[in-house]
Amino acid sequence: MPDIEDQPTAVYRLYARDGRLLYVGMTNNPDVRFAYHALTKRWWQQVEGQSVEWHTNRSAARQAEAEAIKAERPVHNAMHAAAGPNDVPLREVRGRLNAIVEGARDRGEHHVITYFGRPQAVVVGPEFFEEAARNARILAALREVAPDVLASFTARS
DSSP states (O other): OOOGGGSOEEEEEEEETTSOEEEEEEESOHHHHHHHHHHHOGGGGGEEEEEEEEESSHHHHHHHHHHHHHHHOOTTOOSSOOSSTTOOOHHHHHHHHHHHHHHHHHHOOOEEEEETTEEEEEEOOHHHHHHHHTOHHHHHHHHHHOHHHHHHHHHHO
16 A cells, blocks of 8 residues: 555535535545544534545645635634734644744753743743742742642642
């Protein structure tokens, strides 16, 4: 059996009765994918139509799927969708977050997550976390400012 990356792969579109594009996806077996969606997606009962276009391999289908989602803006896609020019698609966000976590876990890197330039959270490595959990000043500050966070913090240390 050939590698999945080399198999013909379909890009499919699912439509509502009124013609709205509900979802764009890719698969090498549309019937199985549609059955899976029927079991797992709340929006499946809205599907009244579909189209399927085949590509020579998974890479070509992946590119076509991403372009279709960005250009056609289906109602239920999040993977490649971005609401505006400065938004980041979900797939890219997952990749960035994974790199941050790996950096903290494997290399002891600390990363401050900001929102409009303001710090919102910090990702730290396990050694830093364990040291912080033993630091009386940090524990006292958490007790005063965020007792619910303190409970979670001390339960894991």
